[in-house]
Amino acid sequence: MINDDMREIFNEFVVEASENLDKLEQDLLELENDxxxxxxxxxxxxxMHTLKGGAGFLGLDAIVEVAHAAEDILGKLxxxxxxxSADINDAILSAIDFxxxxxSKYEEGEEVETPTELVEKLRSLASGSTPAxxxxxxxxxxxLDEYGFSHLKGKPIEEVLEELILLPPDERPDELISELDKxxxxxxxxxxxxxxxxxxxxxxxxxxxxxxxxxxKRGEAQAKEEQPKEQKEHKKAEKPEKKxxxxxxxxxxIDVDKIEALMNLVGELVLERNRLVRGFQKxxxxxxxxxxxxxxxxxxxIDRIVGDLQLAVMKTRMQPVKRLFQKxxxxxxxxxxxxxxxxxxxxxxxxxxxxxxxxxxxxxxxIHLIRNAIDHGIEPAEERERLGKPRKGTILxxxxxxxxxxxxxxxxxGRGIDVDKVKLxxxxxxIVSRERLDKMSKKETLFLIFxxxxxxxxxxxxxxxxxxxxxxxxxxxxxxxxxxxxETEKNKGTKILxxxxxxxxxxRSLLVSIKDxxxxxxxxxxxxxxxxxxxxxxxxxxxxxxLLREQTIPLFRLGSILGVEEGSIGYIIVAxxxxxxxxxTVEELYGDEEIVVKPFSKIVGDIQGISGATxxxxxxxxxxxxxxxxxxxxxxxxxxx
Amino acid sequence: xxxxVPTGDKGLLHRGDKVEEFLSLMLEDEIVGIPLKxxxxxxxxxxIVKVPFTPDYMEGIINLxxxxxxxxxxxNLLGLIETKETSRIVTLDTNHGKAGVLVDTIIGVxxxxxxxxxxxxxxxxxxxxxxxxAHIEEGLISILDIDKIFDTIVEH
Numbered sequence: 001m002i003n004d005d006m007r008e009i010f011n012e013f014v015v016e017a018s019e020n021l022d023k024l025e026q027d028l029l030e031l032e033n034d035x036x037x038x039x040x041x042x043x044x045x046x047x048m049h050t051l052k053g054g055a056g057f058l059g060l061d062a063i064v065e066v067a068h069a070a071e072d073i074l075g076k077l078x079x080x081x082x083x084x085s086a087d088i089n090d091a092i093l094s095a096i097d098f099x100x101x102x103x104s105k106y107e108e109g110e111e112v113e114t115p116t117e118l119v120e121k122l123r124s125l126a127s128g129s130t131p132a133x134x135x136x137x138x139x140x141x142x143x144l145d146e147y148g149f150s151h152l153k154g155k156p157i158e159e160v161l162e163e164l165i166l167l168p169p170d171e172r173p174d175e176l177i178s179e180l181d182k183x184x185x186x187x188x189x190x191x192x193x194x195x196x197x198x199x200x201x202x203x204x205x206x207x208x209x210x211x212x213x214x215x216x217k218r219g220e221a222q223a224k225e226e227q228p229k230e231q232k233e234h235k236k237a238e239k240p241e242k243k244x245x246x247x248x249x250x251x252x253x254i255d256v257d258k259i260e261a262l263m264n265l266v267g268e269l270v271l272e273r274n275r276l277v278r279g280f281q282k283x284x285x286x287x288x289x290x291x292x293x294x295x296x297x298x299x300x301x302i303d304r305i306v307g308d309l310q311l312a313v314m315k316t317r318m319q320p321v322k323r324l325f326q327k328x329x330x331x332x333x334x335x336x337x338x339x340x341x342x343x344x345x346x347x348x349x350x351x352x353x354x355x356x357x358x359x360x361x362x363x364x365x366x367i368h369l370i371r372n373a374i375d376h377g378i379e380p381a382e383e384r385e386r387l388g389k390p391r392k393g394t395i396l397x398x399x400x401x402x403x404x405x406x407x408x409x410x411x412x413x414g415r416g417i418d419v420d421k422v423k424l425x426x427x428x429x430x431i432v433s434r435e436r437l438d439k440m441s442k443k444e445t446l447f448l449i450f451x452x453x454x455x456x457x458x459x460x461x462x463x464x465x466x467x468x469x470x471x472x473x474x475x476x477x478x479x480x481x482x483x484x485x486x487e488t489e490k491n492k493g494t495k496i497l498x499x500x501x502x503x504x505x506x507x508r509s510l511l512v513s514i515k516d517x518x519x520x521x522x523x524x525x526x527x528x529x530x531x532x533x534x535x536x537x538x539x540x541x542x543x544x545x546x547l548l549r550e551q552t553i554p555l556f557r558l559g560s561i562l563g564v565e566e567g568s569i570g571y572i573i574v575a576x577x578x579x580x581x582x583x584x585t586v587e588e589l590y591g592d593e594e595i596v597v598k599p600f601s602k603i604v605g606d607i608q609g610i611s612g613a614t615x616x617x618x619x620x621x622x623x624x625x626x627x628x629x630x631x632x633x634x635x636x637x638x639x640x641x
Numbered sequence: 642x643x644x645x646v647p648t649g650d651k652g653l654l655h656r657g658d659k660v661e662e663f664l665s666l667m668l669e670d671e672i673v674g675i676p677l678k679x680x681x682x683x684x685x686x687x688x689i690v691k692v693p694f695t696p697d698y699m700e701g702i703i704n705l706x707x708x709x710x711x712x713x714x715x716x717n718l719l720g721l722i723e724t725k726e727t728s729r730i731v732t733l734d735t736n737h738g739k740a741g742v743l744v745d746t747i748i749g750v751x752x753x754x755x756x757x758x759x760x761x762x763x764x765x766x767x768x769x770x771x772x773x774x775a776h777i778e779e780g781l782i783s784i785l786d787i788d789k790i791f792d793t794i795v796e797h
Contacts, residue, residue, distance in 0.1 A: 603735070621709065
């Protein structure tokens with residue numbers, strides 16, 4: 001149990017541990033391809049060691065036991081007295097899983113029992129080791145024989161060394177010494193020395209953290225990882241670095257609330273600046289003087305600084321997409337293993353930065369999309385061969401900027417989505433009527449997969465259906481004013497394309513009013529605006545629709561939906577909402593404006609249909625409409641009737 | 642008016658007295674008190690923007706110095722029937738963030754010594770939200786447990 005005194009330390013530990021676990025997981029996946037890479041082995045060992053230390057300090061015994069057993073294995077791998085195998089990897093990965101779970105249990109104040117089975121397994125893997133590669137030993141033995149040191153065979157290296165040191169320098173056999181040197185540098189050390197090694201690791205870590213601090217002070221953008229690498233360099237110079245250097249992140253942890261407060265203040269500052277500029281423009285028309293010119297210069301630099309400040313504060317919330325993407329190799333590995341498929345995960349644009357909140361909230365939907373791609377998209381290797389495709393399927397995760405939005409793509413080269421199957425399933429599940437379905441475009445039909453409760457396969461199994469449905473994907477995306485699109489081609493694959501605003505704090509919106517109440521409609525979803533008097537409105541099975549270029553688009557009267565009196569239909573806004581188009585009536589239109597989104601306080605919580613509010617230059621409060629939510633409300637209430 | 646002193650006048654306090662300050666106000670015919678340390682501002686009821694799709698007890702939102710603050714009907718929350726018009730917004734620092742409540746009229750600030758505060762003898766009605774009661778010149782005052790009220794809203 002964590003008492004209050006330890007809470008703070010525990011919280012630190014949780015943050016650090018989750019970083020270490022992420023790192024470990026990444027390392028292990030890389031080891032699968034490159035089991036000899038010492039750098040990765042060292043990094044994995046250190047990460048596990050740090051974890052064990054932290055858990056030990058806090059008395060989290062279950063974690064200590066598991067971490068200790070896993071560390072033993074990693075230590076032996078590092079010393080080459082154990083060989084990397086799939087079993088070992090699996091065991092350590094399950095150790096990682098266990099530790100993650102244990103941490104969240106400890107967080108909840110629950111007790112965690114030591115998983116004896118897992119610990120046993122780790123221990124047996126550690127001890128049932130394949131002995132040190134025999135060829136190396138024998139080469140040493142051979143040399144010992146050759147130089148007449150046969151009595152030293154099988155003795156610890158240090159004893160051999162001592163014996164050699166006793167010889168006069170010119171009589172020392174160079175070949176034997178270099179062989180010994182090699183053994184020492186590759187970490188061929190006896191069990192007794194293990195503790196020392198461990199100590200050494202500790203010292204290294206202390207040194208590292210010290211140097212990091214210094215680096216930070218000096219403001220050098222040097223990678224965290226580089227320090228141990230350099231220390232190793234002289235020994236392992238012949239081994240080219242396979243692992244890409246991860247961009248060093250110098251991190252300062254700040255409470256999100258503090259940044260939020262900063263964002264709010266800057267938002268306010270921006271609005272006040274706008275007022276100031278507007279006020280100045282008025283005055284400058286009335287009086288012209290030299291002082292006014294100077295005033296204008298000052299004002300324009302304030303204008304620029306405030307803009308820069310806003311950007312800088314926004315940036316504090318931005319994180320590289322790598323943070324998100326790095327969670328998926330494990331998912332792909334586990335899943336493809338479970339389903340017996342061969343899948344390669346390729347990522348692009350990991351340095352693209354996104355708002356932290358989006359990164360966090362996107363993980364689950366993306367896992368779901370990746371699961372779907374592997375489960376439904378990628379064919380089994382044999383089938384792929386028959387189709388003339390490479391045996392290994394590919395899933396590409398890609399992030400890039402375009403205009404003022406960030407795009408994230410999930411592309412697979414699998415069988416594509418069968419639109420006819422989707423239709424069939426949608427009918428079967430009663431999601432749409434046949435006549436509606438017949439009128440739907442291919443894209444609209446495809447978007448049915450995002451409907452809650454839709455699934456194209458009977459055996460949703462443990463793979464694709466873990467509580468999260470495709471509807472969660474679309475909800476998450478629209479919560480962040482994102483868009484989603486599907487492109488699919490039979491036997492070629494499927495592409496899911498999502499886009500998000502650069503910042504979640506500011507959005508370009510259309511200002512509208514109904515009966516003197518003002519609303520903001522985010523402009524990204526608006527397709528076109530039609531004059532009310534030009535619109536052709538019909539009633540179709542009791543519901544109003546807009547006829548637009550021979551297409552029927554469901555029409556919603558915003559006034560009555562929002563509970564204000566219905567005004568005249570001045571304009572109709574046609575928007576892309578989720579997978580479909582919808583039309584909304586408004587009375588007046590006031591053009592578009594950048595607005596600072598002020599979310600509602602926690603007391604109010606999320607309101608479906610209203611994504612927040614903004615304050616205009618005049619201090620007026622304007623609600624920001626979430627058309628997706630409004631549409632959902634309307635369709636849900638229609639379903640009840 | 643012995644129990645009532647003007648706001649901000651702290652000079653009358655004697656050192657060592659366990660005294661707590663409250664804002665006393667009228668809700669319909671009842672006097673309620675809110676601990677002064679919970680209160681951020683008091684303002685006229687201007688420009689409350691109604692928010693659709695929210696429960697009845699939520700009146701809307703206001704702009705308080707660049708911040709969006711939700712406003713609630715205290716009468717509705719306490720189950721009082723509204724017959725009189727509210728005239729003031731009292732914004733509070735609750736344990737879930739800033740929020741405002743609508744009240745009829747403000748009486749003033751009162752100071753009560755610890756021994757004047759009695760445990761709540763009532764059951765039913767809004768007694769779950771009453772922390773203490775006390776006798777003042779104007780009658781019986783119910784001291785509200787603001788955090789408890791907002792706990793209920795958030796749980797809702």
